[in-house]
Amino acid sequence: MxxxxxxxxxxxxxxxRIMAAFPLATVVVATDQGLLANHIPLLRQGDDQLIGHxxxxxxxxxxxxxxxxxxxxxxxxxAYISPNYYPTKPETHRHVPTWNYQVVxxxxxxxxxxxxxxxxxxxxxxxxxxxxxAFGDQAWRMADAPKxxxxxxxxxxxGFTIDIARxxxxxxxxxxxxxxxxxxxxxxxxAEGKQGLGQRMKSLKDSx
Amino acid sequence: MxxxxxxxxxxxxxxxRIMAAFPLATVVVATDQGLLANHIPLLRQGDDQLIGHxxxxxxxxxxxxxxxxxxxxxxxxxAYISPNYYPTKPETHRHVPTWNYQVVxxxxxxxxxxxxxxxxxxxxxxxxxxxxxAFGDQAWRMADAPKxxxxxxxxxxxGFTIDIARxxxxxxxxxxxxxxxxxxxxxxxxAEGKQGLGQRMKSLKDSx
Numbered sequence: 001m002x003x004x005x006x007x008x009x010x011x012x013x014x015x016x017r018i019m020a021a022f023p024l025a026t027v028v029v030a031t032d033q034g035l036l037a038n039h040i041p042l043l044r045q046g047d048d049q050l051i052g053h054x055x056x057x058x059x060x061x062x063x064x065x066x067x068x069x070x071x072x073x074x075x076x077x078x079a080y081i082s083p084n085y086y087p088t089k090p091e092t093h094r095h096v097p098t099w100n101y102q103v104v105x106x107x108x109x110x111x112x113x114x115x116x117x118x119x120x121x122x123x124x125x126x127x128x129x130x131x132x133x134a135f136g137d138q139a140w141r142m143a144d145a146p147k148x149x150x151x152x153x154x155x156x157x158x159g160f161t162i163d164i165a166r167x168x169x170x171x172x173x174x175x176x177x178x179x180x181x182x183x184x185x186x187x188x189x190x191a192e193g194k195q196g197l198g199q200r201m202k203s204l205k206d207s208x
Numbered sequence: 209m210x211x212x213x214x215x216x217x218x219x220x221x222x223x224x225r226i227m228a229a230f231p232l233a234t235v236v237v238a239t240d241q242g243l244l245a246n247h248i249p250l251l252r253q254g255d256d257q258l259i260g261h262x263x264x265x266x267x268x269x270x271x272x273x274x275x276x277x278x279x280x281x282x283x284x285x286x287a288y289i290s291p292n293y294y295p296t297k298p299e300t301h302r303h304v305p306t307w308n309y310q311v312v313x314x315x316x317x318x319x320x321x322x323x324x325x326x327x328x329x330x331x332x333x334x335x336x337x338x339x340x341x342a343f344g345d346q347a348w349r350m351a352d353a354p355k356x357x358x359x360x361x362x363x364x365x366x367g368f369t370i371d372i373a374r375x376x377x378x379x380x381x382x383x384x385x386x387x388x389x390x391x392x393x394x395x396x397x398x399a400e401g402k403q404g405l406g407q408r409m410k411s412l413k414d415s416x
Contacts, residue, residue: 024307028279055210082343084348092355130288186343
């Protein structure tokens with residue numbers, strides 16, 4: 001990804017936040033039949049691994065071999081940025097429109113897991129994480145479903161891990177604008193309900 | 209993309225809506241140095257072409273030649289779907305968590321445009337489209353900026369077109385659930401502010 005220094009997101013906590021808040025990753029591979037992307041919720045396991053699963057009917061596990069290079073993209077909020085958002089516009093008119101956004105790219109290698117034990121562990125971690133996040137104590141548990149049903153569901157999926165080799169993260173947030181313009185873009189983001197972008201702009205300013 | 213029949217989005221108007229409402233596309237290429245993705249606002253030009261531009265400092269136009277295969281991904285809203293959202297859960301318990309989302313994948317070939325005329329036309333169309341959408345009559349115009357400034361800005365970008373060869377679109381919206389569960393998921397989506405997902409679920413039901 002093209003990522004100039006001033007847009008590089010180097011804060012590990014912010015990278016974690018983006019991956020956790022926008023877990024539906026775009027998982028890209030290059031196959032003999034061309035580029036292929038699937039949209040899969042992923043969970044970080046330790047610092048260097050992502051876990052997820054796909055339907056057994058998804059050709060991905062036939063099209064690519066274990067240890068194939070993949071790119072997993074986590075995309076946070078984005079917003080069109082108009083020259084009208086810059087208070088200095090009437091003075092200089094030296095502005096053009098742009099787009100702000102935050103993304104995390106995890107480059108790594110995928111390995112599939114067809115074992116019942118491995119799949120149960122992956123599904124268990126994902127379920128427990130997302131259900132607890134959504135419902136706390138009222139979380140649905142895998143044990144709530146009949147055993148024959150869960151066995152059938154597990155039989156219809158393939159688990160996988162992605163070993164992360166390299167992370168590139170970008171927070172494109174008007175860091176290259178005048179302070180007065182930067183501040184107003186942050187206000188516009190908050191007013192538009194893009195809290196993630198607005199809050200990150202404010203925290204970047206506070207940490208200056 | 210893995211896309212079973214019941215999740216395939218075949219409605220051209222809905223595909224247009226997604227691309228227009230979520231224009232910041234993920235543009236993926238396979239290079240000698242591995243998979244590479246950039247996040248670029250794209251605009252449809254006719255049925256078969258996308259237009260956009262990148263910074264001249266972005267290596268993309270050096271790393272890939274004209275006519276290289278690219279995948280442009282437009283990602284709409286997404287939502288975690290808990291078994292707790294299904295009214296039939298207490299009766300059958302035959303549910304597991306999933307994720308709903310809408311995406312459009314445009315497979316095609318990229319060609320770069322280094323000409324001032326071509327770049328002016330591309331930037332002009334993008335600016336006019338997004339500014340009019342945001343500000344109507346109050347839209348900022350390229351002519352508002354000083355000529356030397358605009359010439360410098362144009363000099364620092366590279367325009368491109370993507371000729372679309374194939375579109376694959378997916379609306380994964382609980383179409384495989386019982387009607388009573390489907391209806392409640394649609395209500396939850398609306399209540400969670402995921403209007404795009406909720407509205408599409410309702411319109412799909414009405415068109416049944």
